[in-house]
Amino acid sequence: MKVLVWLGSWALSLLNTLGSFFIFFVDGIRHIFTTPKMAPKVIRQMYAIGVQSLFVIVLIGLFTGMVLGLQGYYVLVKFGSTGFLGAAVSLTLVRELGPVLTAIMLAGRAGSAMTAEIGVMRITDQIDALEVMDIPGMGYLVAPRFLAAVLVFPLLTSIFDVVGIFGGYLTGVQLLGIGEGIYFGRIAASLTATDIWEGFIKSLVFALLMTLICCRQGYFAHLRKDGRGPEAVANATTSAVVISCVAVLVADYVVTSSMLR
Amino acid sequence: MAKTREAVVGLFVLLGLLCIAYLTVKLGRMELGRGDGYTLEARFTSVSGLRVGAAVEIAGVSVGRVTEIRLDPKEAMAIVALQVSRDVKLTDDAIASVKTSGLIGDKYIDIQPGGNGSPLANGDTITDTESAVDIEALISKYVFGKV
Numbered sequence: 001m002k003v004l005v006w007l008g009s010w011a012l013s014l015l016n017t018l019g020s021f022f023i024f025f026v027d028g029i030r031h032i033f034t035t036p037k038m039a040p041k042v043i044r045q046m047y048a049i050g051v052q053s054l055f056v057i058v059l060i061g062l063f064t065g066m067v068l069g070l071q072g073y074y075v076l077v078k079f080g081s082t083g084f085l086g087a088a089v090s091l092t093l094v095r096e097l098g099p100v101l102t103a104i105m106l107a108g109r110a111g112s113a114m115t116a117e118i119g120v121m122r123i124t125d126q127i128d129a130l131e132v133m134d135i136p137g138m139g140y141l142v143a144p145r146f147l148a149a150v151l152v153f154p155l156l157t158s159i160f161d162v163v164g165i166f167g168g169y170l171t172g173v174q175l176l177g178i179g180e181g182i183y184f185g186r187i188a189a190s191l192t193a194t195d196i197w198e199g200f201i202k203s204l205v206f207a208l209l210m211t212l213i214c215c216r217q218g219y220f221a222h223l224r225k226d227g228r229g230p231e232a233v234a235n236a237t238t239s240a241v242v243i244s245c246v247a248v249l250v251a252d253y254v255v256t257s258s259m260l261r
Numbered sequence: 262m263a264k265t266r267e268a269v270v271g272l273f274v275l276l277g278l279l280c281i282a283y284l285t286v287k288l289g290r291m292e293l294g295r296g297d298g299y300t301l302e303a304r305f306t307s308v309s310g311l312r313v314g315a316a317v318e319i320a321g322v323s324v325g326r327v328t329e330i331r332l333d334p335k336e337a338m339a340i341v342a343l344q345v346s347r348d349v350k351l352t353d354d355a356i357a358s359v360k361t362s363g364l365i366g367d368k369y370i371d372i373q374p375g376g377n378g379s380p381l382a383n384g385d386t387i388t389d390t391e392s393a394v395d396i397e398a399l400i401s402k403y404v405f406g407k408v
Contacts, residue, residue, distance in 0.1 A: 043266065043267055043270050044266070046270045046273070046274075047266050047269065047270050050270070050273050050274075050277075051269050051270060051273045054273060090288065094284065151274075154277070154281070155274060155276075155277025155278070155280070155281070156277065158277055158280040158281040158284055159276065159277055159280045161280070161284055162280040162283055162284065165288075187288055188287070188288050189316075191284075191288045192314050193285065196284050196285055196288075
């Protein structure tokens with residue numbers, strides 16, 4: 001009997017949490033269309049999420065591409081087909097690593113900042129002050145972040161892909177001596193529009209997931225049971241980053257398996 | 262201050278859009294609008310391994326791509342739609358064949374242009390075709406001595 005009660009309450013609280021995430025998501029999206037003067041807020045968020053993450057995205061894109069070039073070369077050289085290096089590097093980057101690594105990096109860099117900023121505003125009653133002045137917190141804080149993330153994620157993912165392909169060129173062509181024409185020709189021959197769309201669809205899904213999780217964790221930081229005040233914000237930030245990364249990887253599997261029919 | 266931030270964001274968006282354009286148009290060969298060219302159909306007994314988007318080549322030069330593969334359910338034949346660029350003139354005695362690049366490479370369509378037939382227009386069908394070579398069947402024929 002006790003086990004049943006425990007199981008039932010666990011299932012109900014899980015459903016409750018999922019439902020509140022969904023309500024938060026719909027509310028955030030709805031406020032995109034009802035909030036006045038959206039553009040300056042979105043630009044501020046695009047600056048925070050996009051421009052300030054650009055350097056780190058370029059850096060890890062470059063090194064990911066370089067290491068893919070090295071690893072791919074040493075596998076392919078056993079079969080005497082190093083000409084396929086371009087295909088291996090570009091398909092891995094465009095379909096899988098570009099969207100996923102960009103999303104995980106942004107969850108750590110921009111997502112944590114979202115949770116901390118909104119969380120601090122929550123525990124210092126600034127969100128309540130906004131509501132008193134008839135400024136909806138969802139519209140002022142959450143909706144611009146949704147819109148900015150949806151705009152920024154595909155851009156950063158494509159920058160990651162291009163820089164990664166260049167990184168593969170550095171190791172494959174410059175270091176290991178594959179022909180330059182073979183490398184880029186094989187990329188153009190094997191990369192199709194479907195692959196690129198798959199990457200962009202993934203990055204859009206990740207953008208919505210990450211923003212949803214990070215903003216919600218900050219927005220309801222005051223309701224957490226594992227701490228009060230600054231401690232709640234700290235716990236909210238930690239759990240936001242962890243849940244975002246797990247959700248991104250799970251969603252990655254779901255999107256991939258539904259796209260690869 | 263606000264103006265410089267807007268400018269930086271604008272620069273960032275421009276950079277991202279350039280990368281998207283490079284990926285889709287240069288590497289992904291996405292066609293903007295309807296590609297210029299005309300569409301021909303060819304009927305094969307088997308197009309095993311051929312995919313939509315595969316190259317169409319004449320003498321090793323890419324002149325188009327496969328836009329559609331469907332089945333003619335009456336005769337169990339594969340109908341392949343080929344988009345060929347406009348400046349390539351083909352006649353009705355052209356031969357289309359499914360070839361493989363290398364031993365295990367991708368399948369593509371090779372066209373031997375005809376000599377003195379009447380020219381093919383949009384929507385016409387290439388009647389002379391050679392289907393995909395089944396390497397496994399060839400090897401088993403050789404192994405079991407029925408060559």
